[in-house]
Amino acid sequence: MKPRALTARSAPRTRDGGLRRARFRRRNLLLGLAAIVAVAGIGFVVLRPVVEDAFLELTLPLRHEDVIRQQARAKDLDPALVAAVIYRESKFRDQTSDAGAKGYMQILPDTAKFIAKRSGGTQFELRDLANPQVNIAYGCWYLRYLIQRYGGNQVAAIAAYNAGHEHVDAWGGSSLKQEDIRFPETRQYVHDVLDKRGDYARHYRSELGL
Numbered sequence: 001m002k003p004r005a006l007t008a009r010s011a012p013r014t015r016d017g018g019l020r021r022a023r024f025r026r027r028n029l030l031l032g033l034a035a036i037v038a039v040a041g042i043g044f045v046v047l048r049p050v051v052e053d054a055f056l057e058l059t060l061p062l063r064h065e066d067v068i069r070q071q072a073r074a075k076d077l078d079p080a081l082v083a084a085v086i087y088r089e090s091k092f093r094d095q096t097s098d099a100g101a102k103g104y105m106q107i108l109p110d111t112a113k114f115i116a117k118r119s120g121g122t123q124f125e126l127r128d129l130a131n132p133q134v135n136i137a138y139g140c141w142y143l144r145y146l147i148q149r150y151g152g153n154q155v156a157a158i159a160a161y162n163a164g165h166e167h168v169d170a171w172g173g174s175s176l177k178q179e180d181i182r183f184p185e186t187r188q189y190v191h192d193v194l195d196k197r198g199d200y201a202r203h204y205r206s207e208l209g210l
Contacts, residue, residue, distance in 0.1 A: 060199055061092045064104075064132045065207045071140040072208075077147075079208040081154070082140055084196035085161065088189060094130060102129040105139025115141050150174040155190055162189040 062083060072079035086092055089106040101108050107115070109126055115138045116124035128134045143161060150156035151174040159176060160168040163186040172180050181187040201210055 056203060060087070060196075060203060062200070062204050062207060063092045064136060065204070067133050067136045069209045071137050075140045075144040077140055077144060078197070078201075080197045080201040080204075080210065081193070082136070082143070083200040083204070083208060084193045085139065085143065085158070086136070087196050087200070088193050094132070102126070103135035103139075104132055105135055105142075107135065107138055107142070111142060112138060115145075118145070150176070155194075158190045158193050159186050162186045 065079075065083075068079050068082050068086075071077075072082050086104045089101075090104050092104060094103055095106075096102050097106060099108065102112075107129055112124070112126060112129055115121070119138075119141050121138075124134075129138070143157060146157035146160045146165065147154060149165065150160070150168070153174050153176060155178055156168050156172075156174060156176040159171075159181055163181075163183055167183070167186075168176060171182055178187060178190055181190060200208065204210075
């Protein structure tokens with residue numbers, strides 16, 4: 001028996017069926033793409049805080065904020081300034097420099113002995129600087145000492161923390177401005193500390209008790 005010939009009326013129905021199937025496939029593809037975009041969007045919203053926190057931890061770390069808060073309050077210091085000095089000195093890593101400066105706030109042995117004598121630390125030993133509590137306490141004491149030495153001039157105090165008070169005295173002492181700092185590395189140090197102070201105040205307000 002011969003197959004029935006395709007009539008003029010049956011051909012359009014076959015073409016219509018193909019078009020419907022094509023449209024159905026396109027619709028399913030678009031729905032799939034929309035679902036992927038929606039899932040990606042939800043994932044971005046959920047993970048964004050985690051990613052931002054991880055990025056902040058890498059670029060602007062903060063550790064022992066309880067010690068920073070306590071010591072800043074005891075020494076009448078801005079905790080964001082303390083955090084900025086630690087960041088510039090060690091990036092919150094316990095380390096010893098080639099010059100022998102130790103710990104988070106990179107305190108030299110002679111400076112530590114001076115602080116211990118002036119602050120009544122009769123039982124102090126140099127190895128104690130490896131303890132973050134002691135290191136931050138001594139660094140904060142010295143920072144307060146320098147601020148008082150220079151009549152509240154924090155630029156002078158920060159410069160002296162880096163270059164020593166002998167140089168700061170020669171550059172202008174309590175009247176020192178950033179542009180008066182003669183060592184480029186110390187001028188950059190002061191700039192960096194003041195810049196990071198703003199960053200810590202902005203990003204870690206609650207952690208630092210601001």
